């Protein structure tokens with residue numbers, strides 16, 4: 001079986017390169033009076049909005065061979081349901097991977113939203129089910145439920161979603177959700193059930209994932225940790241008599257040579273203000289088990305970007321460059337592809353890749369890196385040049 | 387201010403005939419029952435979906451001079467926010483008035499989605515919040531177990547929280563249904579337009595809630611006298627509060643009254659609806675309610691229907707949510723033949739182009 005590769009949609013603005021911190025593309029450009037301005041260039045009001053830029057990225061990703069993209073949802077981002085609906089008509093293949101916390105939606109409404117989106121896109125909607133801890137505080141979102149209970153709620157949500165999807169009638173009496181004789185109406189009920197990617201590193205997360213997920217989704221971690229994590233998930237699902245696939249979300253910097261790739265990273269690193277580095281050392285990551293696993297990999301002292309090199313081509317400073325996860329892959333096209341192949345050999349069935357700026361890099365990675373990935377068989381995809 | 391006209395999008399099926407359950411436009415046909423029989427090859431396969439048709443209706447409303455589209459929430463139909471995003475991308479002017487009830491989930495999450503809508507549409511997103519079904523079992527089918535007595539209180543909190551996080555940082559709230567700590571949006575997500583809030587109902591409690599939160603109060607189709615009374619009652623209760631009134635009413639307008647009556651009769655035959663039809667009346671209660679949700683339809687010549695709409699404007703209605711089956715052709719008809727007459731009648735200075 002071949003590997004599915006997704007791209008990412010940057011939902012909270014975008015600098016023009018890894019070196020730059022701002023100005024941000026689109027209307028995230030920070031203006032003088034702390035008001036943000038629109039436009040790609042100088043921040044003048046040009047009548048475009050950020051969705052115009054995101055549309056360009058989605059098209060670039062589908063044209064250069066990605067399945068679609070993950071559309072992250074955090075307190076400071078635009079929302080993936082909205083982005084997906086807006087971009088439904090002007091994309092052809094692009095699959096919309098929507099992260100959302102089940103606790104925020106009535107499952108019957110979520111089912112209708114999803115089925116409508118499937119109808120609007122010809123079946124291109126899928127989920128990244130998340131269960132909190134991704135933001136500073138669940139109560140910012142208006143959610144008072146505690147960490148492990150939230151996974152119970154996620155499980156209930158997916159029970160109901162599945163129960164009503166094909167039309168029901170379905171009744172359920174859970175702690176968080178109840179329905180009585182529920183079911184999606186015809187013709188919405190004829191749509192395909194969305195593929196489910198599932199993230200969360202805690203035990204509670206794995207329990208819920210093993211019941212409902214098609215793909216377990218992890219950030220990149222050191223290879224031995226990834227191997228152990230995938231093994232744990234698979235063991236649980238084997239118990240339930242199910243099969244689960246595994247996937248990795250990772251940022252990359254790929255260039256024609258190693259030297260150019262590291263130059264990009266080191267220039268970006270030099271532009272990080274000292275306060276940010278200090279804060280980075282001090283910060284904690286809330287109640288997310290996954291995020292804390294990543295933070296455990298911080299270097300003790302920081303003198304140069306090299307302190308963040310964990311193993312060949314694996315760099316742990318990505319969250320400093322653009323926020324988000326810490327580990328990423330830096331290197332020549334060949335070496336980045338080789339690292340991806342190592343992850344495939346560890347059991348990875350799908351990737352969500354990203355690089356800044358997402359527009360130009362979608363073409364680069366699609367054209368230069370993906371063709372070099374050998375995949376499960378280990379055989380080169382490249383035809384011999386006569 | 388000039389009157390605003392909204393055209394309703396058919397979120398749960400539409401076709402040439404009154405009864406759209408058999409064949410929805412844009413829907414892939416059942417391979418076992420090909421529409422063209424065996425005589426003609428059908429090139430469409432799965433190239434289209436019902437959303438392509440909804441999109442056409444939206445463009446029709448835009449071209450025909452409506453100011454907005456109303457996207458009703460029918461539990462048997464498409465989800466209104468997905469429809470709004472889908473049509474929002476390819477329109478520049480139209481307001482997107484979406485209907486939903488407060489059982490949809492977190493008010494913060496709803497507000498956060500609204501922020502993206504407003505950012506991408508320049509503030510064209512609006513909320514018509516309803517109470518959902520009055521039938522307890524229907525509500526339980528839709529995952530809502532909140533008792534009927536609490537429905538208005540939940541709407542009240544939903545709007546309070548949504549407005550709170552949209553306009554204030556940090557926003558704190560502890561209620562019976564929602565709780566927020568240090569909420570609110572920052573950076574480019576902050577200071578976005580609060581969606582215009584539409585609420586309806588005639589009971590004392592409903593009026594009180596509307597007077598507290600609504601920008602627009604929604605009236606169901608009724609006689610001119612009844613509408614005038616409802617508006618007067620509202621003003622009395624909501625002293626001094628500047629609220630606009632929107633009337634949700636269907637229209638079946640034709641060149642002549644005879645044609646309108648003929649088509650009305652045909653529609654009733656096709657839908658199998660039985661209503662006490664009075665040929666001399668302009669307002670037919672229950673006419674297409676099964677299909678559009680509106681409580682009544684105006685039926686008559688272009689002049690008659692336009693005059694009736696103008697008369698509603700005269701008693702204080704400034705927004706109209708109109709619908710007719712099939713929604714595509716009728717958007718052009720009403721936009722071309724009826725709206726210019728209404729504009730002329732309500733604003734004599736507005737001369738029709740010669």
Ligand SMILES: Cc1cc2nc3c(=O)[nH]c(=O)nc-3n(C[C@H](O)[C@H](O)[C@H](O)COP(=O)(O)O)c2cc1C
Pocket residue numbers: 071072073074099128129130131132133134135199200201202203205217218219249287288289290291
């Ligand atoms: C690849 C990946 C993508 C994620 N995307 C989001 C996201 O878009 N929004 C969010 O709030 N959390 C996101 N998360 C956070 C997790 O889903 C999860 O909520 C968090 O790690 C807490 O779960 P845990 O304590 O079980 O690890 C993501 C996690 C991973 C691994």
